[in-house]
Amino acid sequence: MAEIRSRSGAPRRGRLPIAGMPGMMPGHLLVYLALTIGALLSMTPFLVMISQSLMTLGETLTRQPWPASPQWVNYAEAWRDADFGRYFRNSVIITATVILGVVTTCTLAGYAFARIRFPGRNLLFTVLLATLMIPGTVTFIPGFLLVRGDIVPWGSWLNTLPALTVPFMSTAFIIFLFRQFFAQIPEELWDAARIDGAGHLRFLTTVVLPMSRAVVTTATLLTFVHAWNEFLWPLLVTTNPTWRPLAVGLANFIDEAGARTHLLMAGSVITIVPVLVLYFFTQRQFTEGIATSGLKG
């Protein structure tokens, strides 16, 4: 993309092109103004969240935009009140397990769909891709009976780690992502590896994966956001706090906190911070990964 741009996108008459409208807008100021208004609107909920999380209860009931003195103690109080410590630990473990599972199963499957020929390959890939169209609202009811052990006699998984992780350990979208990437790896590398006596698994782990850092990162980030965000399923399969993740814990806390908005906002910040930290450190790769993967869909 960048190459195409620099080859032919020489600036004309000192104007910067708006998409498809080169030279339409002479003043950048207007563009900045529009972008800033949009960005402010988009940021408002975050600003409200942070400021209210640091207010006293009384301050949240005024129009005051910012606390007189930040009440950091709110965080400690929310953390204690709602057992956020446990939920936080649960969410970390669940998310890490799901990421490990997704990267493992989807790397293998993506590799096979890209580079190994076997009968039924395209059919199977199409069937798996079709699951992307199936809404979660259809699958959750039988899914619930499955993990409760009603359908397959494997006992109830309710309130266990597998119930929260196994159903998410593979998704067609990530398989698709890996397949697209692996298909571009030059055939010569495989030939060379085979001369050295490597099979597919060794080729995958020693040659392919080390050069796939970008796609593995994208898959990890996407999975992280989705697993951390997952709500309906954990709501159903956690009937007690043992393995309850942060999202469900926070939703329960909304009812418990009631009018104590300051604590609720502190709880929200606690839920958001890990995702934000991850996003700030990887945002370039994150957005670009999503953009390119989204386009190929």
Add this chain to the structure above:
Amino acid sequence: MSVFDATHRSAPVRVRRRPWGEWLTGYAFVLPATLVIGVFGLFPIVYALYMSVHRWRIRQGAFLGLDQYQRTVGDFGAFGVFLGGVALIGVAHWLWTDAFKGRAVAPMVTRLVAATTLLFAGIAFALGWQAMFAAGDARFLMGLTRTFYYGFLSVPVQIVLALVIASLLFQRLPGRAFYRMLFFLPYVTPTVAGAAVFRAIFSPREERLANTALGWLGIDPQRWLFEIRPVGQLLFGDFLARFGVELTGFWAGPSLALFTIILFGIWTYTGYNAVIFLAGLGNIPKELYEAAEIDGASGPQRFMHVTVPLLAPVTFYLTVLGFIGTFQAFTQLYVMREAGARGSVDTASLVIFDTFYQRSEFGLAAAQSVVLFVIILAMTLLQNRLFGRRALRG
């Protein structure tokens, strides 16, 4: 593997000595993923169908046949007419765009035909819906109406706003990466946390942000997530009352409570769509703009005739994704629904959840979920017919 393979290393067509080994490796590699997706993604569809034809209150009961479907949609004939209406909309749109392109012999005639088809589509749609409503599950069907509001009021807005933002960001101004990051932030925000903040902002209290902002504009404070009156009535009710018209029913729009949640949807996905549009803009060859400029096309003309058509595949992708997303949206609705809104925000997915979770009617909930699935599928196919063929080649 063996020396044998080495001798073949430059052969473009690989003749495998042991295809079985290769096949087995392939199957072994796809096995874990296939198992997970098969058991938790595909099997539930089949099992939902099975459940939907049984009485199933917590435990499996008697075989009911299609009873629960009948309870849900009221009347199969009416449901058929309704889906036929959806299909006719597709036909009409196709006729229309075909005429628009100037491929047809007599554009006026084609347009007339298209308009007539659209009229019939509308009639079929309305009649089918009315008949369904008369006999079907009012809770679920109202839920579907709200799902339509949610999808049709949020997805187009998201896409238009996203295109504007992407066009602005596409100019390589200093700081664009920073802006892009800000716009994308809502998408990565956990939904429950975002919804919790929206509840605080759109609180009925006068001193909260949404009502404060209305105050700046000289508008009375609203009850937002607690307001069951439809937005159409709130906006135009007084005006229309002067003419003795009362705005009710479908055209009065969603309740203000649901509208607030629609705003949340727009807030969440606009930035995501913008980032994808931005990548799409980067893929449009500059030569096309240069050629258009030489041909004397003005800025807006270039935008309409180069940018928009070439972004069609992206727009298609985002529309499909948006509708599938809004039709199964759950978390934000669950978190932002107030008892005070008295079910006026309960979309189809919430109704399904309640049927399952609160009323423990598993079989009925399964039937409802299958109906929702059929509608999502019909809409995806419709969109595919409308834009797909053109878009995917564009």
